[in-house]
Amino acid sequence: MSSVFTERKMARKKEYNEHEVVEKAMHLFWRNGYETTSMQMLEKEMGINKFSIYSSFGNKHGLFLESLKNYKKKVNLIFEKFKNADNGVEDIKQFFYDSISSNFKKDGEKGCLLTNTYNEFSDNEDELIREHMNTFMDNLKLSFIEKLQKDGTRDEATVIKQANYLLLAKHGLAAAARVNTPKEIEDYIEMTFVNI
Amino acid sequence: MSSVFTERKMARKKEYNEHEVVEKAMHLFWRNGYETTSMQMLEKEMGINKFSIYSSFGNKHGLFLESLKNYKKKVNLIFEKFKNADNGVEDIKQFFYDSISSNFKKDGEKGCLLTNTYNEFSDNEDELIREHMNTFMDNLKLSFIEKLQKDGTRDEATVIKQANYLLLAKHGLAAAARVNTPKEIEDYIEMTFVNI
DNA sequence: ATTTTATCTAAACGTTCGTTTAGTTATTTT
DNA sequence: AAAATAACTAAACGAACGTTTAGATAAAAT
Numbered sequence: 377m378s379s380v381f382t383e384r385k386m387a388r389k390k391e392y393n394e395h396e397v398v399e400k401a402m403h404l405f406w407r408n409g410y411e412t413t414s415m416q417m418l419e420k421e422m423g424i425n426k427f428s429i430y431s432s433f434g435n436k437h438g439l440f441l442e443s444l445k446n447y448k449k450k451v452n453l454i455f456e457k458f459k460n461a462d463n464g465v466e467d468i469k470q471f472f473y474d475s476i477s478s479n480f481k482k483d484g485e486k487g488c489l490l491t492n493t494y495n496e497f498s499d500n501e502d503e504l505i506r507e508h509m510n511t512f513m514d515n516l517k518l519s520f521i522e523k524l525q526k527d528g529t530r531d532e533a534t535v536i537k538q539a540n541y542l543l544l545a546k547h548g549l550a551a552a553a554r555v556n557t558p559k560e561i562e563d564y565i566e567m568t569f570v571n572i
Numbered sequence: 573m574s575s576v577f578t579e580r581k582m583a584r585k586k587e588y589n590e591h592e593v594v595e596k597a598m599h600l601f602w603r604n605g606y607e608t609t610s611m612q613m614l615e616k617e618m619g620i621n622k623f624s625i626y627s628s629f630g631n632k633h634g635l636f637l638e639s640l641k642n643y644k645k646k647v648n649l650i651f652e653k654f655k656n657a658d659n660g661v662e663d664i665k666q667f668f669y670d671s672i673s674s675n676f677k678k679d680g681e682k683g684c685l686l687t688n689t690y691n692e693f694s695d696n697e698d699e700l701i702r703e704h705m706n707t708f709m710d711n712l713k714l715s716f717i718e719k720l721q722k723d724g725t726r727d728e729a730t731v732i733k734q735a736n737y738l739l740l741a742k743h744g745l746a747a748a749a750r751v752n753t754p755k756e757i758e759d760y761i762e763m764t765f766v767n768i
Numbered sequence: 769a770t771t772t773t774a775t776c777t778a779a780a781c782g783t784t785c786g787t788t789t790a791g792t793t794a795t796t797t798t
Numbered sequence: 799a800a801a802a803t804a805a806c807t808a809a810a811c812g813a814a815c816g817t818t819t820a821g822a823t824a825a826a827a828t
């Protein structure tokens with residue numbers, strides 16, 4: 377990744393790896409959300425000084441954006457698997473399972489970082505964050521539509537309606553994953569796909 | 573309501589009505605959440621001085637609890653209608669519609685205050701808040717179970733599974749109502765009940 | 769070997785937060 | 799009318815926030 381700023385000739389090596397500290401920051405943001413995570417907590421979790429954070433990422437907001445990008449990379453692995461699969465609606469269900477399995481509390485993480493962020497910033501005018509969220513949601517919806525069109529014989533209206541339904545279900549699922557057990561989530565996914 | 577503290581003989585009348593200012597505080601908390609709402613904003617919205625807030629409600633947390641109670645009163649009107657109805661599963665669907673209709677953006681409110689609070693405090697150790705949330709969720713689930721048992725011929729396992737499903741759907745719905753349109757929400761509710 | 773400069777630590781910055789206090793005003797009690 | 803006191807205004811409190819700065823350290827360039 378290297379610094380987000382223009383590279384200069386270096387006089388002293390960085391004692392930390394930027395990718396590693398972003399990974400740690402991401403997990404902290406994931407556990408606590410943006411506002412609740414303080415620079416002091418980040419300093420401790422990332423194991424580097426505030427100055428180092430600022431020189432590498434500009435400010436807290438810049439660090440959060442890098443954390444989001446880092447999270448998106450992981451999500452994209454699942455998303456690519458989903459798009460490359462070829463079992464129609466069954467792929468969507470599998471995608472739900474794959475998404476949720478990564479949403480579970482390895483070390484206190486709650487739900488999906490992207491969905492949490494979408495909710496935390498829903499009434500916020502932060503353009504950069506909204507851009508991240510909207511492209512993510514749009515991509516998801518388009519993929520659902522594509523899968524639904526390829527599979528079975530749905531008319532256009534049904535495809536749109538079911539895609540909307542699945543998008544909301546996915547959103548609700550990620551929110552619910554914050555407070556429900558894997559078993560409850562599993563039942564929910566199965567129920568969701570009975571009528572798709 | 574009167575003050576949350578013991579009543580004393582008064583030397584000067586309060587120039588505000590406590591119920592009215594709680595109503596205003598509730599709407600502000602609803603729009604912004606607990607942490608994002610500052611005492612300064614509350615002061616302005618409620619139209620009274622900080623001192624008055626503290627003498628009436630103790631602190632920000634006390635004011636929030638009063639706001640939650642106030643919100644619950646409104647929710648309970650819908651909830652009572654639901655419990656007193658006698659059309660089985662159809663009542664649950666109507667309850668979803670009734671709940672959601674109150675979640676829409678009259679003046680920028682986002683979703684359901686109780687669900688928002690449940691999410692905002694999900695990793696918080698605040699006993700009083702958790703108590704509010706848990707009793708609310710438990711009551712909801714019990715009511716769903718009761719309705720499902722009375723209606724049709726479901727076995728015990730199916731009742732439990734469907735009640736869990738509906739609870740998650742309701743939770744997800746309230747979260748989704750923050751960022752989706754009424755039309756999308758309506759489609760979602762209809763889809764939800766196809767296989768119940 | 770000396771100079772230069774990026775990175776480090778640690779302290780301090782100005783704001784804003786929730787909360788409290790000091791002093792004034794208005795109403796009740798004597 | 800005077801005394802007592804609850805409710806008011808406005809200023810101040812300490813703590814925590816995100817951010818910046820001053821000075822020490824270490825590696826590259828000369």
